[in-house]
Amino acid sequence: MNDREELTIDGLAQAAGVVVSTVRLYQSRGLLPPPVKRGRVGFYDAVHLGRLRLIGELQERGFSLAGIKALLDGMDRGESLQAVLGVGAGPSTWAAEKPQAMSLAELAALLPQFAADPEVVRRTVDLGLLDFSADGAEVVVRSPSFLRVGRELVALGMPASTILDEYETLRVETAEIADRFTRVFRTHLWKPFVEAGMPPAEVTRLIGALEKLGPLAEAVVDASLRHALQQSAERFVEAEAARLGVDIPRPGRPVE
Secondary structure, X not given: OOOOOOEOHHHHXXXXXXXXXXXXXXXXXXXXXXXXXEOOEEEEOHHHXXXXXXXXXXXXXXXXXXXXXXXXXXXXXXXXXXXXXXXXXXXOOOOOOXXXXXXXXXXXXXXXXXXXXXXXXXXXXXXXXXXXXXOOOEEEEOOHXXXXXXXXXXXXXXXXXXXXXXXXXXXXXXXXXXXXXXXXXXXXXXXXXXXXXXXXXXXXXXXXHHHHHHHHXXXXXXXXXXXXXXXXHHHHHHHHHHHHOOOOOOOOOOOO
């Protein structure tokens, strides 16, 4: 199911492998967001399907519906897993970005290249970076961090379409990196925990390890990317200097 596909309650139940009454139960308990209503018919999307599957997995692992609701409510508020479970606090990799609403005029002032091209606007919406209010008067920026970075890149002279091309490619590549770290967690931490019978005494330690994994993964990727950028930039400068027959200062080094 893609992000844009919509399902009726029957289709959603079938896709999730549950009965319709289960979907209605989860909605009545506040575990599932309400559908988008068109007339008398409610339509569900990939978010609802993902939520249903997550609830099923958590139930299989022994979580009560009340416990699942507390976990999901905290995640919806952007809280970390430790904060939701009461075993810690502080900034977390797992906290979602808070969307930022603004008028079309404000967006155009911040990112004129993006707002001026309908195709760029469409791609930005399709990528989940922007959305429009129901009346079309406001823009909801789903990723304010992308807005900040996008402004900087545009200021450097990069076309908006190129920025979106790179974002789309990087999203695929970083998803692969995230999958690798998840496999490491599953193999070396989660699997032994399950094989040991999921002892309650180990839950806090496991949640702590999961909390640390995000920042550690970010640090590894950041250090690796920084090193790769340095090497790539130096190779580029050396090649251009040789081609042009001039002495070009290397990036990061002061010009004498």
